[in-house]
Amino acid sequence: MREQIEGSQAVARTVAACRPQVVCAYPISPQTHIVETLSRLVMSQQLGGCEYLNVDSEFAAMSAAIGASAAGARTYTATASQGLLYMVEAVYNASGLGLPIVMTVANRAIGAPINIWNDHSDAMSQRDSGWIQMYAEDNQHAVDLHVMAYRLAEEVSLPVMVCMDGFILTHAVEEVDLPEQTQVDAFLPPFEPRQILDPDDPVSIGAMVGPEAFLEVRYLAHQRQMQALETIPRIAAEFAAATGRQRDGLVTPYRLEDADVAVVALGSVLGTLKDAVDALRVRGVNAGVLGITSFRPFPLAAVRAALGSVGRIVVLEKTLAVGIGGVLSSNIRTAMADTGTPTTTVIAGLGGRPILQASLEQMIVDAHRGRSADLSFLDLNTGLVERELARTRASRRSGPAAENMLRDAMADAVPESGARG
Amino acid sequence: MTERLRFYQTGSFAVRNRLLPVVDASVQSDPGRANAITSGHRACQGCGEALGARYALDAAMRASGGRMVAVNATGCLEVFSTPYPETSWQIPWMHSLFGNAAAVASGVAAALRVTGRDDVRVVAQAGDGGTVDIGLGPLSGMFERNDDVLFICYDNEAYMNTGVQRSGATPPAARTMTTPAVGPHPGAPFGQGKDLPRIAMAHEIPYVATATVADLRDLEDKVTTAMSIRGARYLHVLVPCPLGWGSASRDTVRVARLATESGLFPVFEAHDGEVTSVTPIRRRVPVEDYLRIQKRYAHLFGEPPATGVIAHIQATADRNIRRYRIEEAPV
Ligand SMILES: Cc1ncc(C[n+]2csc(CCOP(=O)(O)OP(=O)(O)O)c2C)c(N)n1
Numbered sequence: 193m194r195e196q197i198e199g200s201q202a203v204a205r206t207v208a209a210c211r212p213q214v215v216c217a218y219p220i221s222p223q224t225h226i227v228e229t230l231s232r233l234v235m236s237q238q239l240g241g242c243e244y245l246n247v248d249s250e251f252a253a254m255s256a257a258i259g260a261s262a263a264g265a266r267t268y269t270a271t272a273s274q275g276l277l278y279m280v281e282a283v284y285n286a287s288g289l290g291l292p293i294v295m296t297v298a299n300r301a302i303g304a305p306i307n308i309w310n311d312h313s314d315a316m317s318q319r320d321s322g323w324i325q326m327y328a329e330d331n332q333h334a335v336d337l338h339v340m341a342y343r344l345a346e347e348v349s350l351p352v353m354v355c356m357d358g359f360i361l362t363h364a365v366e367e368v369d370l371p372e373q374t375q376v377d378a379f380l381p382p383f384e385p386r387q388i389l390d391p392d393d394p395v396s397i398g399a400m401v402g403p404e405a406f407l408e409v410r411y412l413a414h415q416r417q418m419q420a421l422e423t424i425p426r427i428a429a430e431f432a433a434a435t436g437r438q439r440d441g442l443v444t445p446y447r448l449e450d451a452d453v454a455v456v457a458l459g460s461v462l463g464t465l466k467d468a469v470d471a472l473r474v475r476g477v478n479a480g481v482l483g484i485t486s487f488r489p490f491p492l493a494a495v496r497a498a499l500g501s502v503g504r505i506v507v508l509e510k511t512l513a514v515g516i517g518g519v520l521s522s523n524i525r526t527a528m529a530d531t532g533t534p535t536t537t538v539i540a541g542l543g544g545r546p547i548l549q550a551s552l553e554q555m556i557v558d559a560h561r562g563r564s565a566d567l568s569f570l571d572l573n574t575g576l577v578e579r580e581l582a583r584t585r586a587s588r589r590s591g592p593a594a595e596n597m598l599r600d601a602m603a604d605a606v607p608e609s610g611a612r613g
Numbered sequence: 614m615t616e617r618l619r620f621y622q623t624g625s626f627a628v629r630n631r632l633l634p635v636v637d638a639s640v641q642s643d644p645g646r647a648n649a650i651t652s653g654h655r656a657c658q659g660c661g662e663a664l665g666a667r668y669a670l671d672a673a674m675r676a677s678g679g680r681m682v683a684v685n686a687t688g689c690l691e692v693f694s695t696p697y698p699e700t701s702w703q704i705p706w707m708h709s710l711f712g713n714a715a716a717v718a719s720g721v722a723a724a725l726r727v728t729g730r731d732d733v734r735v736v737a738q739a740g741d742g743g744t745v746d747i748g749l750g751p752l753s754g755m756f757e758r759n760d761d762v763l764f765i766c767y768d769n770e771a772y773m774n775t776g777v778q779r780s781g782a783t784p785p786a787a788r789t790m791t792t793p794a795v796g797p798h799p800g801a802p803f804g805q806g807k808d809l810p811r812i813a814m815a816h817e818i819p820y821v822a823t824a825t826v827a828d829l830r831d832l833e834d835k836v837t838t839a840m841s842i843r844g845a846r847y848l849h850v851l852v853p854c855p856l857g858w859g860s861a862s863r864d865t866v867r868v869a870r871l872a873t874e875s876g877l878f879p880v881f882e883a884h885d886g887e888v889t890s891v892t893p894i895r896r897r898v899p900v901e902d903y904l905r906i907q908k909r910y911a912h913l914f915g916e917p918p919a920t921g922v923i924a925h926i927q928a929t930a931d932r933n934i935r936r937y938r939i940e941e942a943p944v
């Protein structure tokens with residue numbers, strides 16, 4: 193059913209259509225509208241057979257999800273940013289125990305400085321947690337990924353994180369085709385766990401494992417993600433058959449066939465990137481885009497196949513691995529190691545900084561001409577940074593950089609706006 | 614299916630007093646008991662926690678008609694009972710993390726309810742560290758929501774599994790590896806620590822009780838009472854740890870008894886936040902009798918003895934006795 197709907201509400205209603213039995217969550221912007229909507233659906237009994245647990249923290253949310261899933265219930269939670277970090281110990285535990293929990297991450301920056309706006313630092317910090325990670329490009333994609341996530345999680349016995357850009361997607365109202373309950377029911381069979389906490393068949397779950405078998409346990413966790421690389425395209429094809437919506441599952445190539453330059457990215461920035469590419473092609477710059485949907489497992493072969501013929505690669509990242517640069521780019525470099533394709537990293541959109549089409553076009557043109565640095569920061573206000581660096585050089589005892597620079601930025605803004613006399 | 618009990622496991626304490634009617638016999642004396650945690654685990658000799666857990670869970674199994682799930686925090690009980698690939702647990706049992714047993718149990722309870730299996734009961738268990746310190750947030754959340762979980766704290770008054778470090782339940786003057794018996798004020802400081810039964814009562818949950826391994830019938834009774842109630846319930850069990858306390862393995866029950874008879878560990882029950890019964894002290898003993906047989910207090914009995922510190926501890930015991938009115942009137 194097509195509807196003008198906010199991303200969060202679309203996701204909540206889609207999750208409800210997946211018939212979760214236990215939803216446990218703790219509020220954090222920009223995830224709140226999702227869990228608010230779900231709690232309303234549960235309390236109004238529109239979503240029957242479901243318990244909504246108002247827990248005391250994200251750590252408790254993920255822990256309750258672990259208990260519920262181990263006892264045989266289909267389980268859902270959602271979080272972002274500080275909340276994801278607060279639950280990290282349980283995040284690793286859920287994947288270690290092989291529990292098919294689905295969690296939405298409404299991607300948001302991590303403080304300090306505290307910042308509620310979008311980037312990918314939160315989910316990227318959990319890239320090695322053993323969870324499958326899927327990134328949504330738009331709200332339709334987010335909706336579709338949630339339905340596929342439950343199928344995938346329960347088939348490969350791993351938890352799945354569906355990442356959608358905070359505010360940019362969660363709070364955007366656009367037309368979304370919400371899957372019908374009948375479609376979801378036909379696509380997603382009831383949860384049938386292999387083993388659960390059951391007095392009729394008592395098992396010990398979560399026992400201690402020593403050096404004798406720990407490596408093997410981890411090896412198998414890796415193998416399950418490798419299996420997921422095959423499962424994801426199959427599930428995406430079945431989803432397409434059920435809903436008529438084509439989904440590649442692992443990666444989404446755009447105008448790459450004859451591209452000289454490819455930009456690789458995750459999430460909602462892909463839309464702007466495609467517009468930039470379309471505009472540049474009119475001006476004779478042959479560029480293309482590769483969207484990564486499945487970041488974990490990382491589709492090395494699909495990436496290699498998609499980028500095989502391009503001359504240059506720019507990896508556009510909404511996260512910064514402080515001390516080295518990119519996260520996605522090191523994964524792309526691993527995929528392309530044998531090709532020697534020059535690959536550069538551009539950090540953009542941190543903490544909600546708008547990523548402008550004009551800046552992206554310039555970035556692509558620079559790459560096309562072979563003029564990009566290994567690592568650059570899109571639209572960095574170098575003046576601000578230089579002033580802070582100068583201050584630091586002048587005194588060993590500088591204040592927090594964030595506050596200093598914000599003050600400078602305000603001072604810069606005054607003459608222009610004339611708002612203050 | 615659970616393995617049938619072998620007689621040697623029952624031990625002399627467990628054998629039924631034949632003069633008692635069968636209904637009054639302890640759960641442990643019943644050869645048909647669940648044997649929830651079976652023999653062969655790796656607890657130290659004389660471990661109070663192993664003893665307490667066996668009595669508590671077998672009683673809970675009887676009360677639930679064998680329809681029960683246990684969630685365990687990280688700690689000695691978890692580590693000594695499940696060295697891979699073995700397990701002592703003959704009931705459905707799960708360990709997730711150190712600080713989340715209460716939240717995991719809430720999730721299990723929710724799943725059981727929503728899948729129409731709420732005849733199956735949930736027991737969560739943790740050491741004092743997993744209860745009063747790192748697990749307190751989720752525990753308080755479970756209490757406040759009144760989730761249908763019995764949470765049992767096995768209080769051995771320190772982080773034993775990691776080698777005896779101070780917890781929020783370590784009593785004043787006790788030496789641990791992080792409150793060593795050195796300096797001008799050896800051992801754990803005075804004026805610190807948490808009284809979790811009272812914190813639990815402040816949540817006005819339906820049932821809070823304390824017990825010790827010195828009175829195992831009382832422990833069984835309290836578990837049975839707790840299991841007859843729905844909602845959040847809390848049981849705080851004092852379980853001496855020979856290794857951490859420096860007491861003789863054979864003295865575990867004796868040490869626990871002295872803890873209650875001195876007034877240092879009041880034994881009571883509370884319904885809906887109000888104390889409803891106390892276990893009276895029959896023969897009151899000075900705290901010194903309790904302290905002396907534990908090496909963790911050895912620094913109090915040097916030359917000269919730390920009489921001021923001992924008096925301070927005695928004052929705590931006296932206050933407990935006043936607060937809970939637990940001294941039996943002399944006859
Ligand atoms: C988050 C976390 N911090 C620390 C530890 C290390 N740790 C494991 S068990 C334990 C002590 C357990 O103490 P307690 O809960 O009192 O149980 P006991 O072993 O004394 O029965 C500690 C500190 C851990 N496993 N997880």
Ligand code: SF4
Pocket residue numbers: 655656657658659660661662663689693769773774853854855856857
């Ligand atoms: S260290 Fe203490 S609590 Fe742990 S097994 Fe030994 S006696 Fe029991």
Ligand SMILES: [Mg+2]
Pocket residue numbers: 740741742767768769770771772773780
């Ligand atoms: Mg302890």
